[in-house]
Amino acid sequence: MLKATIDAEIFRESIDAIAALVTECRLHTEEDMLVTRAVDTANVAMVSLELKSTAFDAYSATAGELGLDIAKMKNILGMMGRGDALTLNLLDEERKLELAFKGYKYSITLLDASTIRKDPSPPTIELPGKAVISGSALNNAIKAAAVISDKIALGIDPDAMTFYMEAEGDTDHIKLALGEDELVALNPVGARSLFSLDYLKDMGKVMAKADEVEVNLGVDHPVKFAFDIADGNGRVEYLLAPRIEAD
Amino acid sequence: MLKATIDAEIFRESIDAIAALVTECRLHTEEDMLVTRAVDTANVAMVSLELKSTAFDAYSATAGELGLDIAKMKNILGMMGRGDALTLNLLDEERKLELAFKGYKYSITLLDASTIRKDPSPPTIELPGKAVISGSALNNAIKAAAVISDKIALGIDPDAMTFYMEAEGDTDHIKLALGEDELVALNPVGARSLFSLDYLKDMGKVMAKADEVEVNLGVDHPVKFAFDIADGNGRVEYLLAPRIEAD
Amino acid sequence: MLKATIDAEIFRESIDAIAALVTECRLHTEEDMLVTRAVDTANVAMVSLELKSTAFDAYSATAGELGLDIAKMKNILGMMGRGDALTLNLLDEERKLELAFKGYKYSITLLDASTIRKDPSPPTIELPGKAVISGSALNNAIKAAAVISDKIALGIDPDAMTFYMEAEGDTDHIKLALGEDELVALNPVGARSLFSLDYLKDMGKVMAKADEVEVNLGVDHPVKFAFDIADGNGRVEYLLAPRIEAD
Numbered sequence: 103m104l105k106a107t108i109d110a111e112i113f114r115e116s117i118d119a120i121a122a123l124v125t126e127c128r129l130h131t132e133e134d135m136l137v138t139r140a141v142d143t144a145n146v147a148m149v150s151l152e153l154k155s156t157a158f159d160a161y162s163a164t165a166g167e168l169g170l171d172i173a174k175m176k177n178i179l180g181m182m183g184r185g186d187a188l189t190l191n192l193l194d195e196e197r198k199l200e201l202a203f204k205g206y207k208y209s210i211t212l213l214d215a216s217t218i219r220k221d222p223s224p225p226t227i228e229l230p231g232k233a234v235i236s237g238s239a240l241n242n243a244i245k246a247a248a249v250i251s252d253k254i255a256l257g258i259d260p261d262a263m264t265f266y267m268e269a270e271g272d273t274d275h276i277k278l279a280l281g282e283d284e285l286v287a288l289n290p291v292g293a294r295s296l297f298s299l300d301y302l303k304d305m306g307k308v309m310a311k312a313d314e315v316e317v318n319l320g321v322d323h324p325v326k327f328a329f330d331i332a333d334g335n336g337r338v339e340y341l342l343a344p345r346i347e348a349d
Numbered sequence: 350m351l352k353a354t355i356d357a358e359i360f361r362e363s364i365d366a367i368a369a370l371v372t373e374c375r376l377h378t379e380e381d382m383l384v385t386r387a388v389d390t391a392n393v394a395m396v397s398l399e400l401k402s403t404a405f406d407a408y409s410a411t412a413g414e415l416g417l418d419i420a421k422m423k424n425i426l427g428m429m430g431r432g433d434a435l436t437l438n439l440l441d442e443e444r445k446l447e448l449a450f451k452g453y454k455y456s457i458t459l460l461d462a463s464t465i466r467k468d469p470s471p472p473t474i475e476l477p478g479k480a481v482i483s484g485s486a487l488n489n490a491i492k493a494a495a496v497i498s499d500k501i502a503l504g505i506d507p508d509a510m511t512f513y514m515e516a517e518g519d520t521d522h523i524k525l526a527l528g529e530d531e532l533v534a535l536n537p538v539g540a541r542s543l544f545s546l547d548y549l550k551d552m553g554k555v556m557a558k559a560d561e562v563e564v565n566l567g568v569d570h571p572v573k574f575a576f577d578i579a580d581g582n583g584r585v586e587y588l589l590a591p592r593i594e595a596d
Numbered sequence: 597m598l599k600a601t602i603d604a605e606i607f608r609e610s611i612d613a614i615a616a617l618v619t620e621c622r623l624h625t626e627e628d629m630l631v632t633r634a635v636d637t638a639n640v641a642m643v644s645l646e647l648k649s650t651a652f653d654a655y656s657a658t659a660g661e662l663g664l665d666i667a668k669m670k671n672i673l674g675m676m677g678r679g680d681a682l683t684l685n686l687l688d689e690e691r692k693l694e695l696a697f698k699g700y701k702y703s704i705t706l707l708d709a710s711t712i713r714k715d716p717s718p719p720t721i722e723l724p725g726k727a728v729i730s731g732s733a734l735n736n737a738i739k740a741a742a743v744i745s746d747k748i749a750l751g752i753d754p755d756a757m758t759f760y761m762e763a764e765g766d767t768d769h770i771k772l773a774l775g776e777d778e779l780v781a782l783n784p785v786g787a788r789s790l791f792s793l794d795y796l797k798d799m800g801k802v803m804a805k806a807d808e809v810e811v812n813l814g815v816d817h818p819v820k821f822a823f824d825i826a827d828g829n830g831r832v833e834y835l836l837a838p839r840i841e842a843d
Contacts, residue, residue, distance in 0.1 A: 279701075421768070
């Protein structure tokens with residue numbers, strides 16, 4: 103059971119964060135929040151999202167699982183304006199989700215959750231390096247690297263006390279090094295791993311809206327990005343596997 | 350004979366209304382107005398347009414018929430700015446139309462009117478249901494329905510006192526019901542017909558600019574949309590044939 | 597040797613002016629300016645650009661030649677914002693150019709200048725007709741002509757005291773005639789030549805930003821456009837060969 107009302111813009115922001123990685127997912131309704139965790143088809147990236155009941159104007163739910171066509175949701179939410187109140191309501195023995203806003207009633211047949219990949223287990227990895235940076239600066243760096251390469255190295259240099267991003271093209275090279283002045287916070291543990299820009303570009307567009315993104319890094323380990331949504335009433339985490347650095 | 354001056358923006362608005370349905374038409378010059386009536390190539394939709402001499406800064410014409418390449422006119426008018434004065438002038442024994450604005454003189458060879466489909470007769474149909482709605486709300490509803498289907502039902506529910514639009518996708522459903530509070534006017538006679546969204550999307554873009562659109566409906570009958578252009582000095586009517594509702 | 601700092605927007609403007617015609621060029625560093633002169637692959641158009649040391653916040657250079665991939669530079673500069681300070685620095689015995697802005701360091705391997713076409717000699721042609729016009733008016737006229745044709749005639753009518761542009765389509769014709777009131781200056785010597793709009797459209801986009809463009813014309817001769825960049829601390833000249841006017 104789910105019946106909830108929320109600013110359409112906030113719900114769209116949540117769906118967009120998921121849509122950066124997957125086209126469908128299992129959305130779990132819990133008594134005090136909506137939760138999803140999904141892995142992309144290539145098993146390279148994972149998104150976790152929590153949207154607390156406090157993000158909603160009204161929220162009432164029991165434990166359940168909804169199979170969501172994220173791509174379709176993104177289309178429908180694209181038509182709503184900021185400030186529109188959106189009401190979500192499970193119908194027909196939980197087989198349909200109704201989205202109501204203004205005079206509109208959208209009724210969407212849910213996917214059979216059993217046909218969607220199982221939720222991944224939360225990985226247990228140690229990522230000792232940490233930098234906190236504005237989402238727009240992070241997204242700009244990703245876009246800058248994408249001009250000359252399809253891979254980017256993210257790292258922390260404890261001697262220089264910098265968080266850096268570095269990309270290597272056939273003939274060109276770009277490096278962005280940010281010191282403590284330009285970072286919100288830095289945990290200066292040596293770290294460096296290489297990542298595919300394909301994934302980062304999609305994540306970057308979502309992260310660009312976040313005031314602060316926590317970046318967790320290790321040596322040849324995944325990177326974890328974590329940031330708030332819904333004015334602090336929700337949280338998104340992206341986990342991205344590293345690529346092998348070729349010589 | 351035609352020699353007339355008009356705000357380029359107003360003339361563009363008129364040409365755009367025609368261009369939503371046809372790429373060429375017969376434009377009739379009359380002593381006190383320009384008039385056109387044209388049917389699309391599939392015989393599904395009709396546009397009628399009247400632009401009164403009062404819409405012009407200067408207007409002088411005798412009865413005549415011009416074969417207009419509407420698509421080309423749309424291109425040329427696209428370059429003019431709001432507030433530019435546009436002068437129309439028939440040249441060369443009425444075989445060329447000159448468009449002058451600022452220092453520019455565009456001379457367009459007219460189409461041979463005899464090669465363009467004859468004007469359709471004005472249809473005589475009874476459409477007892479009527480709702481008056483803002484053009485932008487109407488266009489938004491058309492776009493919302495287009496996300497999930499290629500057909501939309503428009504209707505009036507006299508019991509609920511609502512004008513409604515409803516679309517059915519393979520697995521999804523959308524309904525927008527507007528009560529008297531959200532309408533400019535409603536004539537609550539039961540009506541419902543199904544229409545192709547292909548046509549409505551093009552009409553919707555034009556109607557979006559109108560403050561009020563009068564929608565006339567019957568049961569499995571065409572729909573007629575009527576709205577003012579040129580600050581009330583012109584009027585456009587669209588007529589669209591219904592589609593058969595499949596079971 | 598080159599080490600210089602400049603507003604990123606001004607440098608981008610200079611690169612864009614070159615990029616309208618060529619994808620690579622030889623950039624000459626001189627003690628008091630940067631200079632380039634390049635011809636397009638079809639030998640139809642030439643660009644000359646001077647950017648004086650006064651356009652820079654800091655400038656220090658010795659005579660030298662850099663092989664620049666203009667298309668790549670345009671991409672990289674596209675990411676910088678107005679007001680960002682950009683530092684140019686030759687590295688590695690002049691084989692790499694480093695672009696630094698904010699925390700970023702872009703290092704670009706220069707092209708081997710010997711693989712780039714030799715600089716063209718400055719042509720010695722007499723173009724007695726001259727009109728000075730705003731860049732945006734010039735660009736608008738080019739776009740208007742492009743709607744109906746792929747060629748445009750530029751000319752000066754000394755009797756009417758006008759600078760004019762004229763294009764002929766299969767069935768249509770456009771003429772823009774600008775009198776002394778609408779021009780910054782006019783040297784009324786009879787002139788008329790025909791040009792390809794393909795080239796002019798690309799030049800037009802660059803010239804649109806110039807307050808004044810000096811247009812020099814002859815009879816069936818090339819046209820020369822000259823305009824300031826960098827707040828008067830730089831100058832661009834475009835030279836475009838005429839096409840034969842077919843009867």
